[in-house]
Amino acid sequence: MKVVAQRPESLTDAPFHYCPGCTHGIIHRLVAECLDELNLREQAIGICPVGCAVLAYDYFNCDMLEAAHGRAPAIATGIKRLLPDRLVFTYQGDGDLASIGMGEIVHASGRGENITVIFVNNAIYGMTGGQMAPTTLLGQVTTTSPYGRTAEQAGYPLKMAELLAQNQGAAYICRTAVNNPANVMRTKKAIKKAFQTQMQAKGFSMVEILSTCPTNWGLSPLEALEWLEKNMIPYYPLGEFKVS
């Protein structure tokens, strides 16, 4: 019998704890497939965020660390400076990366730290129950923006890919989405390119991935994919912002 699909070696057999329809699972799988296909599993050191992906060390079948909220890029820096030939990646949510960890991510990219950041933007704080994130869209209802986010009260959602692409140290910055099969394939390509950028020692790489949180958006998994396409993609355009 021909095997057409199987679990990547870079994923353990632990079942994901993510909510039904949450796209964190798809992104995990893509990262793992890229590690497998580039034969990097045994060289890889990953850093989990504080957020829904905090348990990712149970899922990725490589050396893993778990960081304090937002600090993953600093931890990655410490590792990479001492083990420059390893593949060091962080996996971070939008609260983790764009709010509490803003200092760490901006400076890691500014230094051209030769690490890869998998940035999962779901426009909300998932783990803590659906509070407003710096990436929450204007008008979006969350538990801490119950009347919808307004620019007057909370300012504007941050566009991290565009922001970091301005830094000279950033070598590869791309934004993708996982709302349909074509975009999933594009996301995989981008992750691979980011890993390759690092292995070629070109500098900082980040893939910002638009992802769903059906639970806290209050939508079914299918509606969530549609919401992402209709609302997030127009504000957060997909594409490569920096390639070197």
Added chain:
Amino acid sequence: MTKVLMKGNEALAEGALLAGCRAFFGYPITPSSEIAEYMARKMPKMGRTFLQAESELAAINMVYGAAATGNRVMTASSGPGISLKQEGISFLAEAELPSLIVNISRGGPGLGGIQPAQSDYFQATRGGGHGDYHIIVLAPSGVQEMMDFAMQGFDLADHYRIPVMIMAEGTLGQMMEPIIVREPVTDLPPKPWATTGCKGRKPNIINTLHLSPEFLEERNLHLQHKYKLIQEREAKAETFMVEDADLVVAAFGLMSRIAKRAVMDARQKGIKVGLIRPVTLWPFPEKAFQEAAEHVSKFLSVEISMGQMVEDIRLAVNGRVPVEFYGRIGLIPNPEEITRQIMKIAQQEGWV
């Protein structure tokens, strides 16, 4: 053996290098900056890593990552910077990552001042960050010990898999003394738990999240067991003329040398006074105080703070002997002031 004249901060930095420190991450702050500056000059030439972080938060987390690779790594700062590092120190303690943290201390609270102080004693000895944890805290009293404790600090950190802090008053960082430069350490212990890439073994995980309440308790009991062992084995004090003393002065760090002068002056005046100098602030050398409590009628804690170590002495002697306090902040108590305090007690007790 020939001695060289060295500044405290530089002796500490050199000691760390001799101990095999592979990386330094720091953010400038007076009066600790010379450590970073020394490392910035030396480390790149030795093929080691010096990195100026964007903040103390980032620096301590870089230490977290770098320590996880199994290398000897460190950071140094002062008051406000050490406060920012507390998040990371709590994580280092629970992840059991050996690391060296240096506090060249200044007066607080708030931005405080850049004068030497010992007012971070509570922060250092009570854990400082969230959760039930301790770190080992060493208090050098001279430039030689700045070097020696940096080296011993790394050994203790590796042996117990614990963050170790060296806390020294700003003056100690700035002053120069002739010291013997030690031999470099060549034999470092293996660290099979390090996250270095899982080639040829199962993946290693470094983590501080424990969602199961039973396992969280188990982790805490494990840490407490380790702390108890450290308390039994590593608590250290220096004593001076304590055997026949009626009064014992307690002081640590550079302050202990000033207090020693006062003790000698008071002896000349016929007062039976001795000195206990805690070398480790955590674990606190309770035994030295308990033994002295058998025969002294009073303790006097002299600190460059508003009274912090005095609480540990009171806990150690548990009400058996009264413990008095004398301290200043911003200014260092001088020998004459301390002698006056000793004579005041001598008068109250009817010794003179």
